[in-house]
Amino acid sequence: MHSSSPPASLPQARWRSAETKDVTAMFCKPASIVGFMLIAALSGSRADTTGTQRALDKKLIEYGWDVPFTDYVRANLPEMEKRPFDGLIFKLRGGGLVMTPKPLDEAAFAPDLENLKQTEWKQFTDNFVILWAASDQDWFNDEHWQVIEHNAKLMARCAKVGRCVGVCFDQEPYGTNPWSYVSAAHHDTKSFAEYEAVTRKRGAQFVRALESEFPGLAILTFFQLSYFPQLLIPMDSAQRATSLSQMHYALLPAFLNGMLDAASPEVRIIDGNESAYYYTERLPYFEVCQRIAQRGLLLVEPELWPKYRAQAEVGQALYIDQYFGLRAQKVLGHYLTPEERPQWFEHNVYWSLYTTDKYVWCYSERMNWWTSKDVPPGCEEAIRSARKKLAAGAGLGFDLAPVVEAGKKRERDEIASRLKxxxxxxxxxxxxxxxxxxxxxxxxxxxxxxxxxxxxxxxxxxxxxxxxxxxxxxxxxxxxxxxxxxxxxxxxxxxxxxxxxxxxxxxxxxxxxxxxxxxxxxxxxxxxxxxxxxxxxxxxxxxxxxxxxxxxxxxxxxxxxxxxxxxxxxxxxxxxxxxxxxxxxxxxxxxxxxxxxxxxxxxxxxxxxxxxxxxxxxxxxxx
Structure with a gap:
């Protein structure tokens, strides 16, 4: 997971203005759209207040440590669909490490395919197969990439047979990091530009492999260009490349460019904005829309700008453990009262769904929606309340700022009491x-x-x-x-x-x-x-x-x-x-x-x- 908290050395308001002050002149027409969105957000009103209402197609997707296998979904779907979601991310018994250079056994996916054929989705209309990116593959090794194409095809086939809307590609490396240039196998002999070129080529191969089994699929990612705010400002292109080359996800933008190269017009690539986990006010939800839609173009090749504008979508993220104080480390949620925690969660559900193009993914760790283990009091009710207000065109109805301020004061007072x-x-x-x-x-x-x-x-x-x-x-x-x-x-x-x-x-x-x-x-x-x-x-x-x-x-x-x-x-x-x-x-x-x-x-x-x-x-x- 990746923190989006402002730097400790600067007040939050200054941090935000420093990040956004230079962007409105870059792309005039989109900036006017974001300006309209900001006015709507700050006024708390809907843009369409007259005439027949048209529902916006917003979907809430569940994911977490409780991610189920296909056999569990098949056996328990009627009960699972009582939860307030529109879909879920699930995993395959046949495997999930799509970028491993070791071929996955096609026969191992047979039980998954049978389970998915027999699964009758009703309430859960938008579902995704999880693909994990951790890998020790070599970007320059064609044999490795023939294997990865094979793996991608198997997983995409499962998603298609299961009548999913697509796959969820989790780039976070729970193991060897394939996106780092600094630790790359040929770092000493290959330039960053050479690595970007081959990574872009592999991104195109990856999408072609997916679409060979599932044309026009949606690719949900937990983050894309939303991860790079410090690079999405006007700067010398050489400086941007140098800074990017040192980052943990240095090769991720090149891979995205490659996916755009090859994707058919029906493919959608969703930037899930994992940083939204930690938001405590509504403005960042609107700022990140502008970051992804406009400033993200600074990491996209100009010839791909039309495709990026047409096919890259803004997503948002929720992190239940953060709001309800379930994390092992003490965070703001630990310092809120039992009445305040659901308010923070409801606030974030409301503004996530308000601002996303379509998908919000709701993440949790130390609880289980499907077995009802350790689901925090007020958690499900907060989701239902936020969705009801949005469906009715109503405002959130409360100000979160005093809640956050009170929690931060308790946190700081507790910590300060221990300091010398x-x-x-x-x-x-x-x-x-x-x-x-x-x-x-x-x-x-x-x-x-x-x-x-x-x-x-x-x-x-x-x-x-x-x-x-x-x-x-x-x-x-x-x-x-x-x-x-x-x-x-x-x-x-x-x-x-x-x-x-x-x-x-x-x-x-x-x-x-x-x-x-x-x-x-x-x-x-x-x-x-x-x-x-x-x-x-x-x-x-x-x-x-x-x-x-x-x-x-x-x-x-x-x-x-x-x-x-x-x-x-x-x-x-x-x-x-x-x-x-x-x-x-x-x-x-x-x-x-x-x-x-x-x-x-x-x-x-x-x-x-x-x-x-x-x-x-x-x-x-x-x-």
Whole structure:
């Protein structure tokens, strides 16, 4: 599963505006459509309020750890169809790893084919066969791909015989990742462009194989281009390719282009937007429609734009364990009351169905719809309530914001109660010691003479163990505050770099951050960011807003080594609207690091859920 939460270093409103502010001028006509959708969403009204109502063909599909085999469906379908769904995703006894280079036994699918022939769907009109992508196949191996075509044909045949609408292709690799370029078999001898070319070719083969058994099928995916928001902004194409090449799903867009190359006009490819799992308000549902329909074109070859517009559809996702606090790790749902959890779920069911082109998939893990095991109280009722309101053209009828706010406050209060806020003495540069040269090298006499701060620790809401350590040094003189940060990085080649110029959204990749309050206050506080490419950002925060008109003059530099990257900063006291501190002056401060590998967030003074928590900043006492 993939988190869509905004970066910890930026308030949610700023994160969202930074992601979307540049897109409306890109494709004028679609932008006007999205604008209309946003107005409709924010007003809570339907577009068609007069005349005969026409029902929109929206379908809710069940999937999860309770995914049944064909024999279970055949034996239990009448009871299963009492649940509030329009279809389900099921698995085959014959196998599900479609991209394995080992041929699946055709005879093993015979029981599945017989079960599906005998299954009489009624309420469940839209059903899918699951295909999993994990594989150690070689994209350049034609023999492997002859086998994969064979496997795809067998599974598509089952879907056709079972009168399904198509297949569900789950690209998430529960095993070897076929989409990574960095770990690809020929990474050292084949360029990313060569890998993209062959992957596009294989995507076309894949669709042809599916359609040879099931022409015009629907291909439901849990995510496609919705997964790449940081790449779906105007940028140099070479930079986009470089950034994409380092990502976990680097080859996925090329595979999609290949599917579009070969797909007949009747094929639909649904981007299931797995990130919708975590939405707590309605606006992101509309933003992702624009992301998929418009900005997604930035990862589609221009000659395929007409096919993408015609055949790629927006889907949405639900995650019951998240809303009802069933996950092993504590999430927002754990901090909601029993009355509030169904409200969050109903809100997300409502807006998912409201915004999807057709399909919403409802995922769960620690419950079972078909055996009624551990189905949370209020869960089914929330689905029925949302669907009834939508069918009647009614609004949701309640505001989720106070519910989310209350839950987040409980979560943060619980976490904060366990934290020990740090205090550190900040020593003045010894007399006769020169200020450090800001060149990104932590080798000046100033740093040798300065005691390092304790190592950074993970945010309390994240796994405690960090794969890469971070340590900082802080000193000062009459002119400026000086900081050095050493970020251990076992894989510097995998650093994620975002932004090219000052005040670009560097928080979308690896970075270090400095947060400093004025003496005696928690807010306002000054915020400086620096990434491994030396791109900087600065702002001043008043409560939840960041003032980007703040334009201080400060120095910064970075250096990347074999196993680390270092940052140096010199911030003049004038940039902090203060004079050089006298001994005993106290300032609330924190130093933070975002490491994209492993989604690590760490800080010098422990934080609860994000970096922008000034009441939890540590204290620096100047000596």
């Amino acid at each position: 806020v740090q205090t550190a003495d900040i020593a003045r540069l010894p007399q006769g010691t020169a200020a450090p040269t800001i060149d990104g090298r932590v080798d000046d006499a100033a740093w040798t003479a300065t005691k390092p701060l304790p190592p950074f620790v993970a945010l309390a809401s994240r796994p405690e163990k960090l794969a890469a350590a971070t340590q900082a040094w802080v000193t000062y003189d009459d002119k400026a505050l000086y900081l050095a940060v050493r970020c251990v990085e076992p894989n510097p080649q995998k650093l994620s770099l975002a932004g090219e110029k000052h005040d670009d959204p560097v928080w979308q990749g690896d970075d270090v951050e400095v947060l400093l309050s004025v003496p005696g206050k928690a807010t306002p506080f000054y915020h400086f960011m620096l990434n491994p490419a030396g791109v900087a950002w600065d702002g001043v925060h008043h409560d939840e807003t960041a003032d980007l008109s703040y334009a201080p003059v400060w120095q910064h530099a970075v250096q990347t080594g074999a196993k680390e990257w270092d940052a140096e900063l010199a911030i003049p006291w004038a940039a902090l609207s203060m004079s050089s501190p006298t001994p005993g002056t106290k300032v609330r401060a924190n130093l933070c690091r975002q490491r994209m590998q492993g989604s690590e967030l760490s800080a010098w003074s422990p934080m609860a859920t994000g970096f922008l928590e000034p009441d939890l900043f540590g204290t620096w006492v100047f000596r």
